[in-house]
Amino acid sequence: MSVPKFWREIPHKYRLVGSRCRSCGAIYHPRRPICPRCGSRDMEDVKLSHRGRLLAFTVIRRAPSDMADLRPYVVGLIELEDGVKVLSQVVDCDPAELKPGLELEATLRRIRVHGPAGVIEYGYKFRPVIKWEAEAGEGQ
Amino acid sequence: MKPIAAILGVGCTKVGEHWERSLLDLAIEACEKALEDAGNPPVRALYVGNAASELMNEQGNISALLADALALDGVKAVEVRAGDASGSLAIHQACLDASFSRGQEGAILVCGVEKMTDVMAPEVARIQMLFEDSRSTFHSGVTIYGLCALLTSLYMSTYGVSYEDIVLLAVNDHKNAANNPYAQYPFPITVETVLSSPLVADPIRLFDTAGIGDGAAAIVLKGPEGARSSSDTPVAVLASEVATDKVNICEREDLLALRSLRLAAGKALGRAGVGLDRLSFIELHNTTSVIGILSLEALGLAEPGKGVDLLKEGAVAIGGRWPVNTMGGLKGRGHPWGATGVYQVVEAVWQLRGEAGKNQVDGAEIGLTSNMCGLGSISCVHVLARWEVMA
């Protein structure tokens, strides 16, 4: 991937930046210049919630050529607290423990390595929310 | 019922791993067969549907290349690209050409072709992800089968349906493919075959997915005027319609509604002046079974969540109410992306001319084909009929 493409995609990949329609309030990710709901061009950048819940997930066992070293990996359909849905890898978990409704939070991880120069692409992935208090309670 | 075009001839290669043959070899075979079938009329235009020749075969600009190879000197040539909907969209463009240039001499040749085995399977998976919004697919690493898996899970949990019932469509496809000499997988399977095959993207298993194959299919068409004098057995194109949906499934209001197909089918049936009750058979796009089932629902043949009932009741079998994928569909015949939409129309023509052999649907009069890119970012529907039906 080229360096300009890398830079261009940083807001949506690193910081979960989407677009909010100033006219009707709808939020989109990745960003959009035109609101499909009301047709407005008056869009502003908005940082999306870093927490959400799992709606559905799959384990990718046959991966694309540039992600073969990651496999098997989990991809979830996640609904963020602000109502936006995203697709993301779900990490730091055993797929057997995943179920719809599980609370997840965003974390910055390596996505893939590009070309012979080894340029590394980073971005968000999600992981189960750690509930320290619940675990401490179980230990008593 | 007024036709927009007449199909005069069809032809195709067997779908398979044609290691010894190039993209061009396959396209030439299909085109020559279709032209011969049509009685070798002069050709004035060539439309080619292909998804990824640059990425898989190191070859671009293939409409001019194919026109040159077929010695169609000086002919108009157009290439159409829309992932695995490329073939049907090439036919759509040819139909527009036919109706726009009414009265012009010469026929229009349409070829859908894909040569997939020039690259390894993981590279095929990567290229297929380019047909979705790549900002989303490459960031998450979700493959097309991964997206199908998410929809399968949602379908199962929303409607309380089992995976065993969903894959009945794959079983149906293989049963029909067994009698199709051009099919990539001409053998029957059972639900158990699917369930014991390797997982691709949970819960989807290998025998629930369309394979990787090479193939080309072609048709010859012209405007409807004088079709009867050009051919003994012309097939009428009653409608050719296209519609789109949100490319990113996350943004769809209802993830289990294939809106582009619903819109395209509604327009096509309206244009054809045909109700669902008049359809003799349906060729569906089933990258995996769930997409085929959602297609049955988008077409209006079943309520949401009830598509599997049509499978369980045998309604989609040959001899049933709405035979589906009569020559094997994407699962059994094979799914060479840019060729698939043309294969569907070739097979529909066989049915309507009474040439479908053991898989002939008795009294087939009107058929519908539905081809889409990926998970329905774009859908193209054709309604075809025996010429006599309009009399």
Ligand SMILES: [Zn+2]
């Ligand atoms: Zn708006």
